[in-house]
Structures are given as structure tokens and as C-alpha cells.
């Protein structure tokens with residue numbers, strides 16, 4: 001029997017079998033990658049090291065990340081680069097619309113880095129991107145996954161005015177863990193964002209939020225978060241397994257089993273979410289087109 005040498009280097013936990021994914025070569029993956037490079041667009045799929053990168057791009061879908069690839073925050077779970085951002089690219093909204101057209105998407109998901117350096121947090125850029133996509137394809141379902149805009153009402157109003165079908169803002173984790181998981185955000189601010197959007201959209205926009213599990217939350221804390229989301233009228237819920245993107249990020253505390261995810265999904269439905277996606281590989285935008293909003 002060999003003895004492993006003790007190591008001082010941090011290590012990542014070994015993945016359980018349900019999280020080990022094949023990485024098949026695929027022409028459609030290469031095509032998606034080429035199209036995005038051609039249009040000089042960023043995606044959260046790549047920047048955040050999403051585990052579904054191969055699957056989604058092979059199926060010809062991706063989540064566009066606008067306002068650059070440098071984030072002004074440094075959340076402990078997220079692999080997006082933290083750095084001083086560059087000025088906004090005024091041509092980006094049109095290129096996102098062009099990409100959505102070329103990819104033949106019927107449901108587009110647009111997210112952004114947090115731009116706390118801008119007065120509107122990048123809300124105007126979201127608005128322009130929504131408008132560009134709608135001008136290109138009026139029938140496209142448009143989902144935005146936004147930062148909290150520091151809960152500033154003019155910024156929220158700006159995005160709401162562009163009338164996305166789905167407004168997603170992630171709670172990410174339970175109340176107790178929020179300061180260590182996303183230190184520049186607050187749990188109550190995120191709830192406030194969702195509440196304001198719901199109050200102002202007159203029911204024409206579906207609100208959506210999600211949490212990562214496995215960061216050390218208890219079931220009671222999770223249930224509290226789900227109830228809090230329903231309390232602000234959140235319509236759609238996503239629950240997925242947190243995966244440590246690099247050794248410099250928060251460690252996984254627990255791998256939640258697929259059976260537990262299914263149980264939490266049933267609980268979400270009982271609580272009144274109109275659509276719930278709950279599973280180890282679920283991310284905010286994973287199979288986002290499975291929910292078809294009606295206006």
C-alpha cells in the first residue's frame with residue numbers, strides 16, 4: 001500500500017459520479033465558439049467556467065455576458081475576472097442581436113458583469129441590448145440575469161422599461177452565508193430588487209432567482225430562502241450544485257444528491273413557484289427555454 005505524501009497545496013474535492021461529465025468533440029460546439037469569437041462577444045459560459053459549457057454550446061446556445069468581461073466585484077464563488085472595467089462598447093448590443101439571429105435562438109439569456117463604476121450600473125446597456133434583440137427578432141423570448149444595480153430605482157426602471165419577458169436576479173445563497181459568498185451584495189438587497197421588479201412590471205415580467213447549494217447551508221436556511229423568494233413574488237426558481245471553479249474560490253462543503261435536488265424541486269412547486277429547475281447541473285440559464293412565458 002502506498003502512502004500519499006501530505007501536501008500543503010489546497011485541493012479540490014473529488015466529484016461524485018453524477019457530476020463527472022464527458023467532453024465530447026462536436027462540430028456544433030466549434031461552430032458556436034467561432035461565431036462568438038467572430039462577433040467579439042463574451043459569455044458567462046466561458047468566463048464563469050460553467051460545467052455545461054460543452055453541452056450548451058454543442059446545442060447551439062450560450063448566455064451572453066455584456067458590459068465587458070471585467071467585474072467590479074469579487075464574489076467568492078465566481079470565476080469572472082475582477083478588474084477595472086473598460087468603457088462600454090456601444091456596438092455590443094447590435095452584435096448580441098446578430099449572434100442571437102445567427103444562432104437561431106428562440107430564447108436569449110443576457111447577463112452582465114457588475115458595473116458598480118457606472119452611475120446606472122450598466123442598466124442602460126442592458127436596455128439597449130434588449131431593444132436591439134427585439135428589433136432584430138420581435139418574437140424572441142428575452143431573459144435578463146442582472147446584477148443588483150445597488151437596488152437603485154432608476155436603473156431597475158430602465159431595464160423594466162425595455163420589457164424583458166423574464167427578469168432574473170440570483171439570491172445565490174442563504175442569508176447567513178451571503179457575506180462570505182458575495183461580500184459586496186446583501187441578501188435583503190437582492191430580495192428588494194426582485195420585489196421592486198414585480199411591483200412595477202404589472203405582472204408582465206416573470207421574476208426568477210436561483211441558489212447554489214453545497215456551500216454549507218442547512219435545510220432550514222434553504223427553506224427560509226425559498227419562502228423569502230415567494231414572499232417577494234418570485235415566479236421561477238433554479239437550484240444547482242455549487243462547484244469550486246478554481247483553488248482560489250470557496251470550497252464545496254457538500255455534494256447534494258440528485259434525489260435531494262428532486263425533493264427541493266417538489267418543495268418549490270408546492271410553495272407556488274410556477275416553474276422550478278432543480279438538479280446538480282442546473283444553472284440560471286441551463287435549458288432556460290423550457291419555461292415559455294405567456295404575455
Ligand code: SF4
Nearest residue numbers: 045050052053056285
Ligand atoms: S448553463 Fe448557462 S452559463 Fe452554463 S453553459 Fe449553459 S448557457 Fe452557458
